[in-house]
Amino acid sequence: MSIAIPFLVLLVVSLAAAYHRLRLAVWVAIGATALVAAWLLGASTVASIVAGALLALAAIPLLLPAIRLPLITAPLLKFYTRILPPLSETERVALEAGTVGFEGELFSGKPDWNALLSQPKPTLREDEQAFLDGPVEELCAMVNDWEITHVRADLPPELWDFIKKNKFFGMIVPKEYGGLGLTALANHKVIQKLAAVSSVVSSTVGVPNSLGPAELLMHYGTQEQKDYYLPRLADGREVPCFGLTGPWAGSDATSIPDYGIVCMGDWNGARVVGVKLTFDKRYITLAPVASLIGLAFRMYDPDGLIGDKRDIGITLALVPRDTDGVEIGRRHFPLNSPFQNGPIHGKEVFIPLSQLIGGEAYAGKGWQMLVECLSIGRSITLPSTASGGAKMAAVVTGAYARIRKQFGLSIGRFEGVEEALARIAGNAYAASALSEASAAAVARGELPAVPSTISKYHCTEMGREAAKDAMDIHGGKGIILGPKNYLGRGWQASPIAITVEGANIMTRSLMIFGQGAILCHPWVLKEMKAATLPDPGERLREFDRNLFGHIGFAISNAVRSWWFGLTGARIGSAPGDTYTRRYYRKLNRYSAALALMADTSMLLLGGKLKFKESLSGRLGDVLSHLYIASAMLKRYEDEGRPASDQPLLAWSFHNSVHKMEIALSSALRNFPIRPVGWLLWMLVFPWGRRAQAPSDRLGHKTAALLMSPNDARDRLARGIFLTPCANNPAGRIASYLPQVVLAEPVERKFLKALKNSDIEALDFAAQLDEGVREGWITAEERKQLEALREMTIDAISVDDFEAWELRSAGYYSDRIEAARRDAA
Structure with a gap:
């Protein structure tokens, strides 16, 4: 056993140094000290000498520039310049035009969360x-x-x-x-x-x-x-x-x-x-x-x-x-x-x-x-449009699902509708946080090339999903167009946002990871620039500095990814409170996995990576959801960590983590070089995929927030037009919710008494009259039920038209012209 101890000590020290990204000299010093301590404590002398020799063999060529530069760096620079994909002027301008914000931290494998949380809360003048x-x-x-x-x-x-x-x-x-x-x-x-x-x-x-x-x-x-x-x-x-x-x-x-x-x-x-x-x-x-x-x-x-x-x-x-x-x-x-x-x-x-x-x-x-x-x-423009539509869909659909009843029960109480309500709420929460994060970046003076594509793609997709679910819940109310329909035009318009300013398919498969892998990576762009410097000596020195920084970065991310996967990201320092600390740890895990996957893909595929659009799209999904989850956590912190927002944050966060794991596993299962995919799988998912979609219990809590007055619902609705007026049926329906909730106990009492009675009145007004006479309800409660009936009718009513009202002006113009020709 004493023979193995020096090697185990060296392995543990090396893994710890890689995890914490210690400098090479520090790793050597700690490794040597640990080997001496192990020997003094009884480890095999021969094994200690062999382990020390291995440490020296690895460290000396790397620590001495006189050896490293000509024997290691120069051949690698020659190889690198041969495989480096040529950058067109168009690509070069696109890469150099943007700035890098917190998305760069997410690509680092070790995000500095203080850089995010120290950003000022977005406020208006x-x-x-x-x-x-x-x-x-x-x-x-x-x-x-x-x-x-x-x-x-x-x-x-x-x-x-x-x-x-x-x-x-x-x-x-x-x-x-x-x-x-x-x-x-x-x-x-x-x-x-x-x-x-x-x-x-x-x-x-x-x-x-x-x-x-x-x-x-x-x-x-x-x-x-x-x-x-x-x-x-x-x-x-x-x-x-x-x-x-x-x-x-x-x-x-x-x-x-x-x-x-x-x-x-x-x-x-x-x-x-x-x-x-x-x-x-x-x-x-x-x-x-x-x-x-x-x-x-x-x-x-x-x-x-x-x-x-x-x-x-x-x-x-x-x-x-x-x-x-x-x-x-x-x-x-x-x-x-x-x-x-x-x-x-x-x-x-x-x-x-x-x-x-x-x-x-x-x-x-x-x-x-x-x-x-x-x-x-x-x-x-497009993220804000999608965010506004999703927030409106969430708030109004929640009210509608409480008002609209089938089988004597609010439709929002049915589990199938609850699932859709939870998706609407989660998408609205995420889209709101994401769109505000990208706007705040611009307000700080950044040119957020990568966040802008993330925000455009995912906000418009989440907006479309929210519109689809809202249409499903509203049923016939949503498909009959007219002045009372507040969803139909938004549903029809949702593909427009998906299409303009770059179709979403291309945005996802080419732009998000394609730009991010170079622009946000802490070393790749520096290496590319170093390799093209005109002075040979400066080129070799700069490439050496960036190359070995990149190598250490890659090793660290491999170790961090494996460790986080092994422990389920339950160990490690992280900001936040007792509720959110686990969320930050999970993001640390997927940040390391993304960095590892990106480095491996760029190293082994080189210029071919730009043509591997499925792989690029999946890695872009990981980067996107890391950014979305970060934006949601920042929003939660900026709002003062409200406990009532926790179901919204939890549903949206688990949804993002689930999608990240799907994207990573799909990328690994389809990695072009299969043995490398298998090896990466063991590092990223040592116990297999564990993240699950949001649970039904969490979905129930999230949906319930939309169907009752509360401060979380109010925060979600903040910033959209809900003033009840003649031209705003959505605002009217949203305004009914508090009155509907107050009237429900009276309604249940009245319906129960009516069911157990033998009265023959079929008309609602006559039934109310009987209820007051029999003492089931008071005169004041009768007014509540009458108001509830009026609000319900307004909520569920749809429009109808004369046939001529739906014909276009061109129809009549053609008929008039035909009549003129006949008369002539």
């Missing part, structure tokens, strides 16, 4: 809260979504006027240019609130405050452009749109066929150097009503008028609508959510170089400009 409580609330009260979506297929004039007058198009424009100067967080809150009443209104307001002329001008515009255009955009004199998407390239700006040729031309009576544009764009929101078009195109200078470069590259320009050659096409009709959207075309449209965003200095830099601004817009 006084003027921002006043805008939400004033003009935003007023705009929501004005919205009649049925009139917008069915009668007009547009906002009524008074809404357009209100939006412009109150500077909704200039929310992000700085105050010095006449805008509101709202932060990204306030922008998120506004869009979230509007989305709860109308996706058409939220889109109309959201797009000008997302990727478009205002955002681009603020970052890159010349002072002259800012001074002229930003005040006009802020007060609605200019209505903007941005033309990126086309028939042949979708949203891939690097492949667009639209082009501009540098040439001489006439502008405002002068002969100037400019660009002659030819373009064909579609799916452009606000194009039918826009007065100012932002345009992405590829710029060429065949005659060398502005330099030696013929293909200048992707460039962005501002094109006034009334410019000769610009043609605004007819409207698209997006899935019964008729926000203003349509094609724009142009043939040989001349504009001067002064109309390029940023002027001539930014010619050819359009891709970088787009990538940087896309991460801002993608972080806010």
Whole structure:
């Protein structure tokens, strides 16, 4: 036994050093000290000497640069440069455009939770809260979504006027240019609130405050452009749109066929150097009503008028609508959510170089400009829209499920409905936390490239799932369109958010992990840059430093992943209270597993990894749910750790952990190199998969929160428009919940007495009369039951129409024209 002790001591010290990420010299010192101590305590002398020799054999070449650099690092650098996948200019710009926030910690395998928890709680300024409580609330009260979506297929004039007058198009424009100067967080809150009443209104307001002329001008515009255009955009004199998407390239700006040729031309009576544009764009929101078009195109200078470069590259320009050659096409009709959207075309449209965003200095830099601004817009508009819809679905569906009764029981009491209610609540809680986290990152000055894709993909997916479950619970109430239906248009519109700003399939399979694996990794991008340094000596030294940092990082994550799997992540330091500490430990485990899987995949697959979209998508799911769970824990801490929120947090957290384990196990079972997959499985899941989906008991608690008045429900509803008014049936139904709960005991007492009586009255009013006469209920309780009946009728009623009301205007136009022809 004394022979094995030195080797066991060395193994334990090595594992502990790797787990805690101790420096190599510290590991050697502790290992040597432990071996000496073991020998002094009776371990075999020979075994101790052999173990010490093994330690020295491993440590000396690594600790001495004179040996390590020429014998180890140089050959590895040569091999690395041979397998390093070439980065296109497009990929390089995309990687360098964003910043790395807490998502980098999640990729580290050892997250610094203090970095997350020390971030200030997202809060609004006084003027921002006043805008939400004033003009935003007023705009929501004005919205009649049925009139917008069915009668007009547009906002009524008074809404357009209100939006412009109150500077909704200039929310992000700085105050010095006449805008509101709202932060990204306030922008998120506004869009979230509007989305709860109308996706058409939220889109109309959201797009000008997302990727478009205002955002681009603020970052890159010349002072002259800012001074002229930003005040006009802020007060609605200019209505903007941005033309990126086309028939042949979708949203891939690097492949667009639209082009501009540098040439001489006439502008405002002068002969100037400019660009002659030819373009064909579609799916452009606000194009039918826009007065100012932002345009992405590829710029060429065949005659060398502005330099030696013929293909200048992707460039962005501002094109006034009334410019000769610009043609605004007819409207698209997006899935019964008729926000203003349509094609724009142009043939040989001349504009001067002064109309390029940023002027001539930014010619050819359009891709970088787009990538940087896309991460801002993608972080806010669509996630906020999805969050608002999910929160509305949760709050109102919970009330409806309590009010609506079948078989004498609220439908929310049926376990099948409870499951759906729990999913709605969990998705709304997660989407709310995620969308706010990404908006807060932008508000802190970050360019969250990876979080923006996570937020866009998962918020819109969770929003769609919440809409689906809400439709299932409402049944016929949800499918009969009309002014009383507050779900149907949202359900129809949910695929729009899934599709725009990059289809979700591509976002998941290419972008989340594809960017994250390089941008968020603590060593990969540094290694890639080191390997391309021009000076050979500096290249070798920098590569050496980053390579061995990466090797130690990989070993540590392998050990941490195995240890966490072995112990079920029940051991280890973690922040939080007694309730949440276990959650942080679980995230430590999956962070280590993700880092291990990412390193192994990049090492063994190299450039082929970008084509392994299923593997990339699954690893992206792990990163995404790590980020989502982190956002939920941060929200819980920011709210003061409310005990009543614990079922919502628990359901959402366990759902994310379950999905992480499914993604990891699927990635491992389908790993392209099977023996490596088996080895990784033993490290990640030494006892097999253990995480389960949220239990029925937890689902029952979560669903119950939606069906009764409580502070957790109120927090979930915070930020959406629930004011009961004629145009807001969802707000009315939500407002009924406290009265319904108070009336239920009276209702049960009355129905029980009625069942045990022999009265013959069939009419509800007559039954109430009898109940008062017989003393079953008091006169005051009768009023309660009458109010309950009225609230129930309002909740379950649907619309009906005359046949002519459902026919389009085109139907009548065609009949009138046919009658005219017959008369002639």
